[in-house]
Amino acid sequence: MNLKIEDNGGVVLLVVKEERLDAHNSDYLKQELGRLFEEGKTKIVVDLKEVRFIDSSGLGALVSGFKNASSRQAALKLSSLQSQVKSMFELTRLHRVFDIYTTVDEAIEAF
Amino acid sequence: MKKNQIELQIRVPNQTRYLSLIGRLSEELAAQLQNHADDQDALANQINVVLTEALVNAIRHANANDPDEMVEIKISIADKELLLQVFDHGKGFDLDSASDTSLDTDDELEDHGRGLYIMRSLMDSVSYYPVKGGNVLEMRKKFQ
Numbered sequence: 001m002n003l004k005i006e007d008n009g010g011v012v013l014l015v016v017k018e019e020r021l022d023a024h025n026s027d028y029l030k031q032e033l034g035r036l037f038e039e040g041k042t043k044i045v046v047d048l049k050e051v052r053f054i055d056s057s058g059l060g061a062l063v064s065g066f067k068n069a070s071s072r073q074a075a076l077k078l079s080s081l082q083s084q085v086k087s088m089f090e091l092t093r094l095h096r097v098f099d100i101y102t103t104v105d106e107a108i109e110a111f
Numbered sequence: 112m113k114k115n116q117i118e119l120q121i122r123v124p125n126q127t128r129y130l131s132l133i134g135r136l137s138e139e140l141a142a143q144l145q146n147h148a149d150d151q152d153a154l155a156n157q158i159n160v161v162l163t164e165a166l167v168n169a170i171r172h173a174n175a176n177d178p179d180e181m182v183e184i185k186i187s188i189a190d191k192e193l194l195l196q197v198f199d200h201g202k203g204f205d206l207d208s209a210s211d212t213s214l215d216t217d218d219e220l221e222d223h224g225r226g227l228y229i230m231r232s233l234m235d236s237v238s239y240y241p242v243k244g245g246n247v248l249e250m251r252k253k254f255q
Contacts, residue, residue: 023167024127053134053156055163056225063220084156091232092225
């Protein structure tokens, strides 16, 4: 899986550079989020701008990251959801769980 | 085969790397359903999602992640109905006792269990039953 990870003034920006976030690649995202929290990072933005498709495994990886953050008093925010991805969050009601922002800048500024 | 029916059968190894190929093909096929949806892109995405979920069930649960197994997908589009079938060769699983996140507050943050909920939400019917040499997960959606 292709991820771009950069530090943005204390906020870790993780850009998913894939068109699909599904059962084939979502475990890697879950592990990377786990690794970042293990390293002591407390502010993470996952940018989904390039993701056109997400399945239940992709949602599960993000939920895992959210729970991992909550248990460590850290925070995970999402940004730039495409319309079909947003629909999946709404169908599963996860849009009520995550802090979702229109742009990366808004997500970073929200910390 | 009914008049004007499109039927596509695909056979791929029991590996998640083929999910995107099947997803792309199903979206292309959805483009043929021009008179069946107000939002063509949404319908294409829904077909992609439910086929992905059904395939992952077959690969991981029914066929127990055996990379040497095969899964077959059959997509049939008739005038008033879309039929999606995913065939496995494993021991199968009980669909009714399979984890199905009901989205109650307690379940909302489970990592797993959304696949069946998604299939049931987006299709009119979802069933799973034995056939010769394995099982089939069958999903139907009727058009107006």
